[in-house]
Amino acid sequence: MSRLDALREFSPQPLRGDELRRLLTKIALRQGKIMREVGRLYGPKQLPRYRNIPNSREVFHSQNGIYTATHLFDSGGVADVFLAYGQGSTQPVIVKKLKAEHFRKPGFKERFIKEAEIQAKYKHKNILSPIDTCFNGADYFIVFPFIRGLSLADFVIELANEGGKLTASEAVTIVLLISGVLVALEDKGILHRDLKFDNFMLAPDEGRIILLDFGLAKETVGLTNLSLSAETFVNLDYLAPELVLSSSAVPNIQSEIFALGITLIKMFNPLLVRFKTEEEFVSWLQNPIVKISDDIPRSLCPLLEAMVACNPQQRFWSFRQVNVVCQHLLLKYADRG
Numbered sequence: 001m002s003r004l005d006a007l008r009e010f011s012p013q014p015l016r017g018d019e020l021r022r023l024l025t026k027i028a029l030r031q032g033k034i035m036r037e038v039g040r041l042y043g044p045k046q047l048p049r050y051r052n053i054p055n056s057r058e059v060f061h062s063q064n065g066i067y068t069a070t071h072l073f074d075s076g077g078v079a080d081v082f083l084a085y086g087q088g089s090t091q092p093v094i095v096k097k098l099k100a101e102h103f104r105k106p107g108f109k110e111r112f113i114k115e116a117e118i119q120a121k122y123k124h125k126n127i128l129s130p131i132d133t134c135f136n137g138a139d140y141f142i143v144f145p146f147i148r149g150l151s152l153a154d155f156v157i158e159l160a161n162e163g164g165k166l167t168a169s170e171a172v173t174i175v176l177l178i179s180g181v182l183v184a185l186e187d188k189g190i191l192h193r194d195l196k197f198d199n200f201m202l203a204p205d206e207g208r209i210i211l212l213d214f215g216l217a218k219e220t221v222g223l224t225n226l227s228l229s230a231e232t233f234v235n236l237d238y239l240a241p242e243l244v245l246s247s248s249a250v251p252n253i254q255s256e257i258f259a260l261g262i263t264l265i266k267m268f269n270p271l272l273v274r275f276k277t278e279e280e281f282v283s284w285l286q287n288p289i290v291k292i293s294d295d296i297p298r299s300l301c302p303l304l305e306a307m308v309a310c311n312p313q314q315r316f317w318s319f320r321q322v323n324v325v326c327q328h329l330l331l332k333y334a335d336r337g
Contacts, residue, residue, distance in 0.1 A: 033170070062143070182256070183318075262290075292308075
C-alpha cells in the first residue's frame with residue numbers, strides 16, 4: 001500500500017449520535033482541566049501580567065477614542081503591541097501599532113489594514129475582532145480587547161518548568177479545538193500563513209483558544225499571488241519545505257497543516273528550535289525529513305506523519321480531515337478512561 005493510500009484510509013467519518021455526545025463530554029472535561037491550569041499559571045484574575053514588560057506612556061489617538069499605553073507587551077518584526085487603557089476606562093485593551101520603519105516599504109501599510117479587515121469581517125468565537133482602528137498619517141494601529149491568557153508556547157514551557165507536561169489526549173484536544181477555527185477559515189477561503197506555537201492563546205476566563213496575528217493572512221478567493229515576499233517575517237521552523245524548494249509553490253492548506261503539525265511536536269518539546277540559522281534550514285532542505293522524537297507519544301505518530309510529511313501530497317488535504325481524525329483519536333483515549 002502506498003503512503004498516500006494509507007493516508008486515505010486514515011480518514012474516518014465525523015462522529016454522530018452517542019459517540020459524538022460522549023466525545024463532547026470528554027472534550028469539555030479536558031478543556032476545563034487545561035484552562036484551570038492556564039489560570040493557575042497566569043496568576044491573579046484582576047491584573048494583566050506585567051512580568052518583565054517595559055513601561056510605556058505612548059498615547060494613541062483615533063476618531064473614536066484616546067488610548068494611553070502602560071506597558072510594551074511585545075515587539076515583533078512588523079509591529080509593537082501595547083497594553084493600554086481607553087480614556088476614563090479601567091478595562092485594559094491591546095494596541096497593535098505598525099512600526100514606523102515599515103511605513104515606506106511596499107505593501108506593509110496595506111497588509112496591516114487587511115489584517116484588521118479580515119478580523120473584523122469574519123466573526124468567530126476563536127478570533128478577536130478589533131474594537132477600534134486608525135490608519136492615518138503616522139498612526140497605524142489596531143485596538144483589540146484585552147483577554148487574560150497565555151500563549152500555547154508560554155503555557156507548555158511554564159508547565160515544563162514545574163515538571164509537568166501535556167498528556168497525549170490533552171494535546172489532541174488542543175489540536176481539535178484549533179482545527180475547528182481553521183476549518184471555519186478554510187471554508188471562507190482564508191489562509192492564516194503564520195500558524196505557530198506563539199499565535200494560539202489559551203484564555204481561561206473565556207474557556208477558549210484564540211487564534212492571533214492575522215498580519216500575513218490572505219483571502220484566497222480570486223487571488224493568484226499568494227507567495228511570501230522577501231520582506232515577510234516567517235519562522236523557519238514552521239515553513240513547509242515545498243515553499244522554498246519550488247519556485248512555483250505558494251502557501252496553501254497543506255503548508256498550513258505542516259505548520260500546525262510542528263506546533264503539535266513543540267507541545268512535547270517546547271524548547272525545540274529546529275533551525276538556529278538560515279544556513280541550517282538550507283542544509284535541511286537537501287534532505288527534508290521531520291524527525292518525530294521520542295518525546296512524542298507513539299499513539300500520535302500516525303497523526304503527525306500525516307501532518308508534517310515533507311511531500312505535501314502525503315499530508316492531510318483539509319483541516320476538516322485533521323479535525324475528524326482528532327475526534328476519533330480522542331474517543332479512543334476516552335474509551336481507555
